[in-house]
Amino acid sequence: MDIREATRRRFLKQGLTLAGLAVGAQSASAQLSMSDHSHGGELEKIAGHPMAFGTRSRYVNVARSTMSNVGASMFLHGEPMGLDAFTPIGELVGTITPSDLHYVSSHGSVPPDIDPRQHRLVISGMVERPLVFSLDDLMRMPAVTRTHYLECVVNRPTPVGKSLEQMHGMVSCSEWTGVPLSALLNEVGVKAGANWVYAEGAESVRLGNSLPLAKAEDCIVAYGQNGEPVRPHQGYPLRLVTPGFQGKYSVKWLRRLRLVKRPLLNYWERIHYLKVGEGDEGELRGNQGDFYLEQGPKSVITFPAADMRLSGTGYYTIRGLAWSGAGAVRRVEVSIDGGRTWNDAKLDQPALPMAWTRFTAPWTWAGKEATLQSRCTDDKGQVQPTGPEYQKFWAPSGAPHGNAIQPWKVTSEGFVLNAFSEQL
Numbered sequence: 159m160d161i162r163e164a165t166r167r168r169f170l171k172q173g174l175t176l177a178g179l180a181v182g183a184q185s186a187s188a189q190l191s192m193s194d195h196s197h198g199g200e201l202e203k204i205a206g207h208p209m210a211f212g213t214r215s216r217y218v219n220v221a222r223s224t225m226s227n228v229g230a231s232m233f234l235h236g237e238p239m240g241l242d243a244f245t246p247i248g249e250l251v252g253t254i255t256p257s258d259l260h261y262v263s264s265h266g267s268v269p270p271d272i273d274p275r276q277h278r279l280v281i282s283g284m285v286e287r288p289l290v291f292s293l294d295d296l297m298r299m300p301a302v303t304r305t306h307y308l309e310c311v312v313n314r315p316t317p318v319g320k321s322l323e324q325m326h327g328m329v330s331c332s333e334w335t336g337v338p339l340s341a342l343l344n345e346v347g348v349k350a351g352a353n354w355v356y357a358e359g360a361e362s363v364r365l366g367n368s369l370p371l372a373k374a375e376d377c378i379v380a381y382g383q384n385g386e387p388v389r390p391h392q393g394y395p396l397r398l399v400t401p402g403f404q405g406k407y408s409v410k411w412l413r414r415l416r417l418v419k420r421p422l423l424n425y426w427e428r429i430h431y432l433k434v435g436e437g438d439e440g441e442l443r444g445n446q447g448d449f450y451l452e453q454g455p456k457s458v459i460t461f462p463a464a465d466m467r468l469s470g471t472g473y474y475t476i477r478g479l480a481w482s483g484a485g486a487v488r489r490v491e492v493s494i495d496g497g498r499t500w501n502d503a504k505l506d507q508p509a510l511p512m513a514w515t516r517f518t519a520p521w522t523w524a525g526k527e528a529t530l531q532s533r534c535t536d537d538k539g540q541v542q543p544t545g546p547e548y549q550k551f552w553a554p555s556g557a558p559h560g561n562a563i564q565p566w567k568v569t570s571e572g573f574v575l576n577a578f579s580e581q582l
Contacts, residue, residue, distance in 0.1 A: 220249045222259055223323060244327025247479065248460045253506070253514040254305070255330035257384045262391045263310045263328060269361050269411055274395040279379065283356070283417035286347030293395050296381060299337045304378060305513045306401035307331040307481050308408050309453060314560015315545070317579035322463035325576070326564070331481070331514040334399045335382030339374040342415070352417040357398045360411035367407050368421030369400060370451070376401050376512070379412065401512035402483030403451050404559065421449070453483030455542045456561035457490055457517070457534035468523060468572035476503070476519040482536035483559075487515040489535040494521060496529035496565065497544065497581075503532065511537075523568065529577055531565040545581045 214220070222243035245261040274293045282288040310328035319325035339355075348371070355374060358366035369377075378399040380388060388394045393410030400407035416422075457480035462468060480487045486509045491500040503517040517532070534542040543551065548562035567577035 220246055220259065222246065222261070223327070244323045245330045246323055247327055247329065247458075248322045248463055248466075250460075253331055253479075253516055254384060255332055257332070257386065257389050257392070260330040260332060260383075260389075260392060261308075261310065261328045263405060264361070264391075264410075267362050268391055271390065272360065272395055272411065277360075277395050277413070279396060279412060279415065281342060281346045281415045281417075283415075284349040284352035284419065285343075285417050286349060287345070289346050291342070293381060296337050296379065296396070299341065301335055301382075302338055302378060303333060303335045303382075304401075305331065305333050305510050306399060307512065307514050308399070308401075308405045309481075309559075310405045311450075311559065315562055315564040315576070315578040317576075317582065319464070319576050319578065321465035321576075322458070322460060323465075325464075326458050328405075329481075332383050333385065334378050334380040335385075336378045336380035336396075336399070339377035339379055339398070339415075342379060343374055343417075346417075348417055351419050354418050354421045356414075356416040356418055356422045357407075357409040357412060358414040358416070359393070359409045360413040365406075365409065366414075366422065366424055367409060368418070368423070368449075369403065369407050371417075373400065373403070373451075402453060402485075404453065407451075450559065453559045454561045455482040455484070455487070455534040455536040455540050456480065456559075457487075457532040457542060458564050459492070459530055459532050459566060462530065462568060462574045463566055464574055464576045466574045468568065468574070470572070471523050471525045474521050474523060476521050476530065478503075478517050478532050480505075480515045480517055480532070480534040481513065482534065482538075482540070483512060484540060485537045486511045486513075487534055488537045490515075490517040491533045491535075492517075492519040493531050493533070494528050496577075497531060497533075497563070500533065523572075525570060525572075527570050528568045529565050529580075530568065531563050533563055545578060549582070 222245060242264060243262045245255055245259055250256075250259070277293055279291040279296070280288070281291070308330060313326060313328035315325050343355075353371050354368045355371055356366055356368045358364055380393075380397050380399045381395055382388060383392060383397075388397050393408075393412065396412040398407075398409045398412045398415075400409075457478055459476055459478040461477045462474070468474070476492055478490070478492075480490045487505065488509070490503040490505060492503045493500045501519065503519040506516040506518075509515040521530075532542075542561055542563055545562045548560075562578075563581075565577040565581060567575045567580070569575065
């Protein structure tokens with residue numbers, strides 16, 4: 159056999175081997191493709207990695223907790239399937255809450271899968287041109303993307319709270335995408351005398367809320383959350399995002415907007431949310447001053463926090479979150495001696511309006527008892543109140559927004575406890 163024939167055979171043999179590898183690679187590629195598109199985006203057990211596509215590392219154990227898991231009692235809520243859940247804010251980084259970790263709070267059953275092709279948004283009432291919008295209609299319109307927090311009215315420090323999550327886990331911050339409510343109102347034309355917008359959802363109880371017309375400038379009819387369609391428990395296919403107001407105003411599964419002269423009062427507002435209640439003659443007053451609307455400045459230290467234990471003495475970075483329904487966070491102060499002295503914390507930038515702002519402060523723990531707390535000031539100059547200040551201010555009419563300062567006591571053994579009752 160001459161050299162040329164031997165070389166030719168080696169070439170053919172190597173070629174067949176390479177072709178086999180190519181076929182195997184194509185087969186693996188096809189398997190990946192089929193798995194990704196035909197099996198809900200999950201990878202099969204390829205190359206020894208039995209991991210679902212896009213899932214977190216098995217070393218990252220973070221999830222929402224249901225009400226029963228943390229021992230909470232929420233008299234205003236009670237989703238029949240037990241799916242109300244807290245955001246684990248102490249385990250988050252940055253200022254955006256992953257969609258699957260966003261808190262859930264519902265007054266009734268979550269609607270079954272809503273077909274976006276059939277869903278409609280009706281705008282009626284005191285308008286020049288009542289209109290009906292499909293999801294496709296809305297997605298053709300110019301959109302905005304804004305970052306805003308949402309917070310349930312029951313999110314607050316309490317003397318009996320055992321953990322950070324139990325008292326402060328009903329708040330989250332997302333990037334919302336959709337059509338500005340003001341743009342839709344321009345399309346229908348608001349008649350003179352209309353002062354309120356009544357928004358209604360598609361769940362079984364037809365939950366609705368009235369908000370002042372002027373607030374429309376801030377609101378978004380959102381179909382997107384954190385770069386994907388709004389998830390079902392957050393209101394798919396449409397959610398009204400009303401930043402800075404109680405979470406109940408961000409109506410989920412939005413189906414109707416009605417322009418009215420005076421607010422429409424539903425069961426929940428009559429029972430829990432109206433300041434004044436009924437007038438002397440039994441007529442609900444329903445003026446703007448009768449409602450709890452804008453939330454005040456608030457902050458909470460997320461590390462160290464209740465239900466944790468420090469690993470030992472030495473240097474730590476105190477971390478936390480601050481927000482305000484009135485605008486942007488301008489200052490956060492931290493105290494390590496129960497509020498006797500305060501020092502400015504460092505704010506992560508940018509500090510966006512009606513959104514979470516992260517803050518940090520250095521601390522060296524010497525092993526002695528300490529009481530840590532934070533205090534937020536917003537760009538309107540409003541300052542987060544202490545527990546006694548909060549109770550004094552709201553005593554005549556209830557306590558709609560739990561933004562009192564949250565103190566954490568660090569014992570000499572390093573255990574972190576809720577110290578809210580000690581300041582009352």
